[in-house]
Amino acid sequence: xxxxxxxxxxxxxxxxxxxxxxxxxxxxxxxxxxxxxxxxxxxxxxxxxxxxxxxxxxxxxxxxxxxxxxxxxxxxxxxxxxxxxxxxxxxxxxxxxxxxxxxxxxxxxxxxxxxxxxxxxxxxxxxxxxxxxxxxxxxxxxxxxxxxxxxxxxxxxxxxxxxxxxxxxxxxxxxxxxxxxxxxxxxxxxxxxxxxxxxxxxxxxxxxxxxxxxxxxxxxxxxxxxxxxxxxxxxxxxxxxxxxxxxxxxxxxxxxxxxxxxxxxxxxxxxxxxxxxxxxxxxxxxxxxx
Numbered sequence: 384x385x386x387x388x389x390x391x392x393x394x395x396x397x398x399x400x401x402x403x404x405x406x407x408x409x410x411x412x413x414x415x416x417x418x419x420x421x422x423x424x425x426x427x428x429x430x431x432x433x434x435x436x437x438x439x440x441x442x443x444x445x446x447x448x449x450x451x452x453x454x455x456x457x458x459x460x461x462x463x464x465x466x467x468x469x470x471x472x473x474x475x476x477x478x479x480x481x482x483x484x485x486x487x488x489x490x491x492x493x494x495x496x497x498x499x500x501x502x503x504x505x506x507x508x509x510x511x512x513x514x515x516x517x518x519x520x521x522x523x524x525x526x527x528x529x530x531x532x533x534x535x536x537x538x539x540x541x542x543x544x545x546x547x548x549x550x551x552x553x554x555x556x557x558x559x560x561x562x563x564x565x566x567x568x569x570x571x572x573x574x575x576x577x578x579x580x581x582x583x584x585x586x587x588x589x590x591x592x593x594x595x596x597x598x599x600x601x602x603x604x605x606x607x608x609x610x611x612x613x614x615x616x617x618x619x620x621x622x623x624x625x626x627x628x629x630x631x632x633x634x635x636x637x638x639x640x641x642x643x644x645x646x647x648x649x650x651x652x653x654x655x656x657x658x659x660x661x662x663x664x665x666x667x668x669x670x671x672x673x
Contacts, residue, residue: 387571391523402539414661415584422655424650425627428634429559431571433646435618440498444491444518444555445574446581451487451520452548453582454480461611468473475598476605479590487585488524488544495627510623516551520544552578566633573626583612591662616665624658 426442428534431439458480464473495517499510513657530536556571595602620621628637631651642648 390644399577402607403517405568410664411584411587413579414664415588417657417661418577418581418584419446421583422449424657425573425577428647428650428654429630437498437501440494441555442502443494444498447487447490447494447549448548448555449578449581450473450585451484451573451582452545452552452578453580453584454483454487455545455548455582456579457583457608457612458484458584459538459541459545461608463539463604463608465625466607468604469598469600472598472601472604476590476594479593480586483585483589484524484527488520490552491540492521494601495555509554510563512554513551513558513633516554518550520547523547526652544598548578549575569626569629572622576626579615580623582620583615585614587670593641615669620658620662620665627654 396439422445423442426438426445432436443498462480465639467473467476468503495513499514523540526540527537527544529647530540539543551573553567553571556574557567559571560566587609590604595605631637635648635651
């Protein structure tokens with residue numbers, strides 16, 4: 384995310400309702416908003432023939448599953464509770480993540496099952512696998528809630544939950560393409576990169592920032608973890624761009640007239656603008672911290 388770095392020395396940002404809003408608080412929200420807008424345009428493209436309600440449900444599935452998958456990656460790989468000096472800080476972070484995790488699990492299950500039932504005339508391999516992944520994901524989540532945060536089983540259960548998210552995203556990519564293995568792999572890679580990005584954005588907006596405001600002593604540990612996540616972004620951006628380029632070629636072609644001369648092409652242009660803006664924000668963050 385362009386706003387992952389939260390330097391205390393950044394200047395205040397714009398004034399809203401007579402109050403200066405620090406850029407370190409505004410930037411992560413802008414990143415999240417851009418990711419949401421770009422993802423909606425992407426779902427609109429891949430489901431152009433579906434009714435609005437179906438496209439909206441599939442978009443909610445992509446967003447909530449992405450928040451869950453990317454957030455779980457942060458929780459399992461990047462989050463290091465030993466960096467927090469106070470046990471209260473650790474508990475606060477875990478509690479914030481548990482709330483976001485609950486919203487993402489329930490949201491993806493509801494949006495996904497409703498979209499599948501609404502959008503398809505009959506069962507298929509992709510829809511069966513998607514439904515299985517969504518339902519199976521509830522089991523390890525219930526397990527995490529039951530055994531508690533301090534149990535030795537919690538990490539294993541969350542790893543299983545992450546696996547069900549990957550299965551769900553992979554099956555969703557198959558539903559969207561349903562052509563060749565290459566097309567499926569490209570779409571799955573695109574969704575996976577988006578998942579990692581929006582999951583990190585969700586963690587930063589709903590876990591890191593509230594924790595830093597409420598418990599300033601936890602700031603150093605969280606900022607170091609934010610920097611660790613930010614190192615993933617060059618690869619994420621490259622993957623989103625290259626897979627998006629391939630999908631655009633398959634959908635419209637890469638000729639300027641094809642992209643500029645249709646409504647679908649305008650959506651592609653909007654997505655490119657979003658990615659360019661996010662890339663510039665990431666680059667600016669790197670320059671500030673050199």
